[in-house]
Amino acid sequence: MTRVRHTTDDQVMTIVLDGPDSMNSLTPAVIAGLDTALDEAEQDHGLRAVVVTGAGERAFSVGMDIDFLESCFADPQRTFLPFLRSYHAVLRRIEQLGVPVIARVNGLARAGGFELILACDFVITADEARVGDIHLEFGMPPGAGSSQRAPRKLGDQRAKALMLTPTWLRGPELVQWGVALASAPRAELDDEVGRLLAMLRGRSRPGLAITKRLLNSVHTMTLEEGLRYEREMFSRLHEEVDEVAEGYRAFVEKRRPVWGDVDVRNLA
Structure with a gap:
């Protein structure tokens, strides 16, 4: 077995x-x-x-x-x-x-x-x-x-x-x-x-989670619904996840980004 x-x-x-x-x-x-x-x-x-x-x-x-x-x-x-x-x-x-x-x-x-x-x-x-x-x-x-x-x-x-x-x-x-x-x-x-x-490895956990969710939504949403959902999730990510600007800061400061271990399960 x-x-x-x-x-x-x-x-x-x-x-x-x-x-x-x-x-x-x-x-x-x-x-x-x-x-x-x-x-x-x-x-x-x-x-x-x-x-x-x-x-x-x-x-x-x-x-x-x-x-x-x-x-x-x-x-x-x-x-x-x-x-x-x-x-x-x-x-x-x-x-x-x-x-x-x-x-x-x-x-x-x-x-x-x-x-x-x-x-x-x-x-x-x-x-x-x-x-x-x-x-x-x-x-x-x-x-x-x-x-x-x-x-x-x-x-x-x-x-x-x-x-x-x-x-x-x-x-x-x-x-x-x-x-x-x-x-x-x-x-x-x-x-x-x-x-x-x-x-x-080393990628943003919220970025992975939300992008996967958006990509999967194409099977259940029309194009207009999907575009609206993408805008909504983009907005909520910036409002609710502190590390979202880390990639930009790391690029400007010419260093590798430091991502936290963020729980995004509540971002439905």
């Missing part, structure tokens, strides 16, 4: 789905572990990024645990649907977290593992990784958001090709299709993730 472990170092939390024998499959305990890690990430205002990955080299996550899935089909109303509701909630927390979340895709990802990837802000994948939706292989539609997130990230036809046919994508194809930002040989995967983290 998979357990979730997380560690924090140098402004980055790493969350590992640790169940290589089950290919990092998902259970209610895994969802609870992700929830716990996200609780800590929300409260740690020194964070600048979160990395989610799977243990070992075979899999990122193959989705729901096969033994647990049997109990889900035996009692959909009391087992399957509550699990999906809790997984939906965790994926929304990832999307709404005040720092970028990076999926480090080290191997096979399918079904629920694919849906986890889609909820992350960035995807860095191994060339050798294989990613697919595969719900229709079992005659089922997706249940944790891929029907909504995939078209937004891949476009309509590519999302349909991936989800209506038995299509698998390798690392370079994930980049071409818009699922991943970058792909590298598995031996160089950590270096590729490290390059992205180096660009996120």
